[in-house]
Amino acid sequence: MKKSDFKKLWNNLLDYIWPQFCLGCEQEGSLLCQTCLASIQLLPADYQAWPENQNDFVFSHCHVCLDYHQALTQNLIKNFKYQYLKILEEPLTEILAKKIEQLNLNKNFVITNIPLHQKKRKKRGFDQTEILAKNLSLKINVPYHALLTRSKNTKPQAQLERIERLNNLQQAFIINKIDQNLVKNKTIILIDDVATTGTTLNEAAKALRILAPKEIIALVLAKN
Numbered sequence: 001m002k003k004s005d006f007k008k009l010w011n012n013l014l015d016y017i018w019p020q021f022c023l024g025c026e027q028e029g030s031l032l033c034q035t036c037l038a039s040i041q042l043l044p045a046d047y048q049a050w051p052e053n054q055n056d057f058v059f060s061h062c063h064v065c066l067d068y069h070q071a072l073t074q075n076l077i078k079n080f081k082y083q084y085l086k087i088l089e090e091p092l093t094e095i096l097a098k099k100i101e102q103l104n105l106n107k108n109f110v111i112t113n114i115p116l117h118q119k120k121r122k123k124r125g126f127d128q129t130e131i132l133a134k135n136l137s138l139k140i141n142v143p144y145h146a147l148l149t150r151s152k153n154t155k156p157q158a159q160l161e162r163i164e165r166l167n168n169l170q171q172a173f174i175i176n177k178i179d180q181n182l183v184k185n186k187t188i189i190l191i192d193d194v195a196t197t198g199t200t201l202n203e204a205a206k207a208l209r210i211l212a213p214k215e216i217i218a219l220v221l222a223k224n
Protein backbone atom coordinates (compact mmCIF):
# COMPACT_ATOMS: atom_id res chain seq x y z
CA MET A 1 0.00 0.00 0.00
CA LYS A 2 1.28 3.46 -0.90
CA LYS A 3 2.05 5.81 1.94
CA SER A 4 -0.55 8.29 0.71
CA ASP A 5 -3.24 5.58 0.56
CA PHE A 6 -2.36 4.49 4.04
CA LYS A 7 -2.66 8.06 5.33
CA LYS A 8 -6.04 8.40 3.67
CA LEU A 9 -7.29 5.14 5.15
CA TRP A 10 -5.88 5.98 8.55
CA ASN A 11 -7.59 9.36 8.62
CA ASN A 12 -10.86 7.76 7.57
CA LEU A 13 -10.52 5.19 10.33
CA LEU A 14 -9.83 7.95 12.83
CA ASP A 15 -12.97 9.69 11.64
CA TYR A 16 -15.02 6.73 12.79
CA ILE A 17 -13.15 5.36 15.80
CA TRP A 18 -11.73 8.35 17.63
CA PRO A 19 -13.79 10.80 19.61
CA GLN A 20 -14.32 13.75 17.35
CA PHE A 21 -14.20 17.39 18.28
CA CYS A 22 -15.98 20.11 16.36
CA LEU A 23 -13.63 22.24 14.27
CA GLY A 24 -15.74 25.24 15.20
CA CYS A 25 -16.44 25.02 18.93
CA GLU A 26 -14.34 22.00 20.01
CA GLN A 27 -17.38 20.30 21.46
CA GLU A 28 -17.07 16.51 21.43
CA GLY A 29 -19.27 14.53 19.09
CA SER A 30 -18.51 15.33 15.47
CA LEU A 31 -16.05 17.27 13.35
CA LEU A 32 -18.72 19.83 12.60
CA CYS A 33 -21.56 20.11 15.05
CA GLN A 34 -25.06 21.08 13.96
CA THR A 35 -24.79 24.50 15.60
CA CYS A 36 -21.56 25.38 13.82
CA LEU A 37 -22.83 23.94 10.53
CA ALA A 38 -25.90 26.13 10.82
CA SER A 39 -23.75 29.14 11.67
CA ILE A 40 -21.88 29.01 8.35
CA GLN A 41 -23.07 31.97 6.29
CA LEU A 42 -22.55 32.40 2.59
CA LEU A 43 -21.06 35.68 1.41
CA PRO A 44 -23.61 37.76 -0.54
CA ALA A 45 -24.06 36.96 -4.23
CA ASP A 46 -22.66 40.34 -5.29
CA TYR A 47 -19.45 39.98 -3.25
CA GLN A 48 -16.50 41.21 -5.33
CA ALA A 49 -13.40 39.05 -5.02
CA TRP A 50 -11.16 41.66 -6.64
CA PRO A 51 -11.50 45.33 -7.58
CA GLU A 52 -13.73 45.71 -10.60
CA ASN A 53 -11.02 47.39 -12.64
CA GLN A 54 -9.09 44.13 -12.85
CA ASN A 55 -10.28 43.50 -16.37
CA ASP A 56 -7.40 41.35 -17.53
CA PHE A 57 -9.30 38.37 -16.14
CA VAL A 58 -10.76 36.15 -18.81
CA PHE A 59 -13.35 34.57 -16.50
CA SER A 60 -16.46 36.69 -16.15
CA HIS A 61 -17.00 36.38 -12.37
CA CYS A 62 -15.38 34.79 -9.39
CA HIS A 63 -17.97 33.84 -6.82
CA VAL A 64 -16.73 33.28 -3.29
CA CYS A 65 -18.70 31.09 -0.86
CA LEU A 66 -17.20 31.85 2.54
CA ASP A 67 -15.27 34.48 4.44
CA TYR A 68 -11.73 33.12 4.84
CA HIS A 69 -11.15 35.35 7.85
CA GLN A 70 -13.53 33.21 9.85
CA ALA A 71 -11.61 30.62 11.85
CA LEU A 72 -14.15 27.90 11.09
CA THR A 73 -13.83 28.43 7.33
CA GLN A 74 -10.04 28.07 7.51
CA ASN A 75 -10.30 25.04 9.76
CA LEU A 76 -12.70 23.29 7.44
CA ILE A 77 -10.74 23.98 4.29
CA LYS A 78 -7.29 23.24 5.71
CA ASN A 79 -8.39 20.02 7.35
CA PHE A 80 -10.03 18.87 4.16
CA LYS A 81 -7.13 19.93 1.98
CA TYR A 82 -4.22 18.56 3.96
CA GLN A 83 -5.68 15.78 6.09
CA TYR A 84 -8.43 14.55 3.81
CA LEU A 85 -11.08 14.29 6.47
CA LYS A 86 -13.64 12.55 4.29
CA ILE A 87 -16.42 13.53 6.63
CA LEU A 88 -15.92 17.17 5.55
CA GLU A 89 -16.74 16.35 1.92
CA GLU A 90 -20.44 16.58 2.59
CA PRO A 91 -20.63 20.02 4.25
CA LEU A 92 -18.16 21.57 1.78
CA THR A 93 -20.11 20.17 -1.18
CA GLU A 94 -23.30 21.45 0.42
CA ILE A 95 -21.77 24.93 0.70
CA LEU A 96 -20.91 24.95 -3.02
CA ALA A 97 -24.40 23.70 -3.89
CA LYS A 98 -26.00 26.41 -1.75
CA LYS A 99 -23.86 29.03 -3.47
CA ILE A 100 -25.03 27.84 -6.90
CA GLU A 101 -28.60 28.10 -5.61
CA GLN A 102 -27.96 31.59 -4.22
CA LEU A 103 -26.55 32.73 -7.58
CA ASN A 104 -29.62 31.42 -9.32
CA LEU A 105 -27.62 30.17 -12.31
CA ASN A 106 -29.52 28.28 -14.93
CA LYS A 107 -28.31 24.69 -14.98
CA ASN A 108 -26.96 24.72 -18.51
CA PHE A 109 -23.37 24.50 -17.40
CA VAL A 110 -20.57 22.03 -16.87
CA ILE A 111 -18.33 21.75 -13.84
CA THR A 112 -14.58 21.40 -13.83
CA ASN A 113 -11.81 22.05 -11.31
CA ILE A 114 -8.33 23.49 -10.94
CA PRO A 115 -6.31 20.28 -10.71
CA LEU A 116 -3.30 19.69 -8.53
CA HIS A 117 -0.05 18.99 -10.30
CA GLN A 118 0.31 15.24 -10.89
CA LYS A 119 3.32 14.97 -8.59
CA LYS A 120 1.49 16.73 -5.78
CA ARG A 121 -1.57 14.61 -6.32
CA LYS A 122 0.48 11.42 -6.13
CA LYS A 123 2.15 12.54 -2.95
CA ARG A 124 -1.10 13.62 -1.33
CA GLY A 125 -3.09 10.72 -2.69
CA PHE A 126 -6.09 12.80 -3.64
CA ASP A 127 -7.07 16.06 -5.28
CA GLN A 128 -9.36 17.98 -2.98
CA THR A 129 -10.93 20.25 -5.59
CA GLU A 130 -11.58 17.32 -7.92
CA ILE A 131 -13.43 15.55 -5.10
CA LEU A 132 -15.54 18.62 -4.40
CA ALA A 133 -16.28 19.29 -8.07
CA LYS A 134 -17.35 15.68 -8.67
CA ASN A 135 -19.51 15.63 -5.55
CA LEU A 136 -21.14 18.90 -6.55
CA SER A 137 -21.85 17.51 -10.00
CA LEU A 138 -23.68 14.53 -8.50
CA LYS A 139 -25.51 16.64 -5.96
CA ILE A 140 -26.94 19.18 -8.38
CA ASN A 141 -27.07 16.86 -11.38
CA VAL A 142 -24.82 18.83 -13.72
CA PRO A 143 -22.03 17.17 -15.77
CA TYR A 144 -18.46 17.15 -14.49
CA HIS A 145 -15.53 17.01 -16.91
CA ALA A 146 -11.84 16.85 -16.04
CA LEU A 147 -10.80 19.51 -18.55
CA LEU A 148 -7.44 20.66 -17.25
CA THR A 149 -3.98 19.29 -16.46
CA ARG A 150 -1.15 21.27 -14.91
CA SER A 151 1.39 21.47 -17.69
CA LYS A 152 4.65 22.17 -15.92
CA ASN A 153 6.73 18.98 -15.71
CA THR A 154 3.84 17.10 -17.23
CA LYS A 155 3.99 15.42 -20.59
CA PRO A 156 0.82 16.22 -22.46
CA GLN A 157 -1.24 13.18 -23.31
CA ALA A 158 -2.46 12.60 -26.81
CA GLN A 159 -4.23 15.81 -27.72
CA LEU A 160 -6.40 16.89 -30.56
CA GLU A 161 -4.19 18.53 -33.12
CA ARG A 162 -5.64 22.00 -32.89
CA ILE A 163 -5.74 21.87 -29.13
CA GLU A 164 -2.12 20.77 -29.03
CA ARG A 165 -1.08 23.70 -31.16
CA LEU A 166 -2.95 26.19 -29.07
CA ASN A 167 -1.67 24.60 -25.90
CA ASN A 168 1.81 25.70 -26.84
CA LEU A 169 0.70 29.23 -26.16
CA GLN A 170 -0.42 28.42 -22.66
CA GLN A 171 1.81 28.33 -19.65
CA ALA A 172 0.31 26.72 -16.64
CA PHE A 173 -2.45 24.45 -17.90
CA ILE A 174 -3.26 22.24 -20.85
CA ILE A 175 -6.62 20.97 -21.97
CA ASN A 176 -7.31 17.25 -21.65
CA LYS A 177 -8.44 15.23 -24.60
CA ILE A 178 -12.18 15.68 -24.66
CA ASP A 179 -15.06 15.96 -27.12
CA GLN A 180 -15.32 19.72 -27.53
CA ASN A 181 -19.07 19.51 -28.09
CA LEU A 182 -19.50 18.66 -24.41
CA VAL A 183 -18.38 22.18 -23.54
CA LYS A 184 -18.80 24.36 -26.61
CA ASN A 185 -21.20 27.27 -26.04
CA LYS A 186 -21.82 26.19 -22.48
CA THR A 187 -20.93 27.96 -19.28
CA ILE A 188 -18.01 26.38 -17.44
CA ILE A 189 -18.03 26.58 -13.66
CA LEU A 190 -14.40 26.39 -12.61
CA ILE A 191 -13.99 25.20 -9.02
CA ASP A 192 -11.07 25.88 -6.71
CA ASP A 193 -10.76 25.77 -2.94
CA VAL A 194 -8.97 29.00 -2.04
CA ALA A 195 -8.21 31.86 -4.42
CA THR A 196 -5.61 34.51 -3.69
CA THR A 197 -4.71 36.82 -6.58
CA GLY A 198 -6.85 35.09 -9.19
CA THR A 199 -3.82 34.32 -11.37
CA THR A 200 -4.24 30.55 -11.27
CA LEU A 201 -7.93 30.82 -12.08
CA ASN A 202 -7.08 33.18 -14.91
CA GLU A 203 -4.41 30.90 -16.37
CA ALA A 204 -6.85 28.01 -16.24
CA ALA A 205 -9.57 30.14 -17.83
CA LYS A 206 -7.20 31.16 -20.61
CA ALA A 207 -6.60 27.50 -21.40
CA LEU A 208 -10.33 26.72 -21.21
CA ARG A 209 -11.11 29.36 -23.84
CA ILE A 210 -9.69 26.93 -26.42
CA LEU A 211 -12.87 24.90 -25.92
CA ALA A 212 -15.02 27.87 -26.99
CA PRO A 213 -17.33 27.95 -23.99
CA LYS A 214 -20.05 30.56 -23.74
CA GLU A 215 -18.67 31.85 -20.46
CA ILE A 216 -16.28 30.84 -17.69
CA ILE A 217 -17.32 31.47 -14.11
CA ALA A 218 -14.97 30.77 -11.23
CA LEU A 219 -16.39 29.43 -7.98
CA VAL A 220 -14.18 29.13 -4.92
CA LEU A 221 -14.82 28.15 -1.33
CA ALA A 222 -12.96 31.18 -0.04
CA LYS A 223 -10.62 34.00 -0.96
CA ASN A 224 -7.45 34.46 1.02
Ligand SMILES: [Zn+2]
Nearest residue numbers: 022025033036
Ligand atom coordinates in the same frame (compact mmCIF):
# COMPACT_ATOMS: atom_id res chain seq x y z
ZN1 LIG B 1 -19.37 23.27 16.84
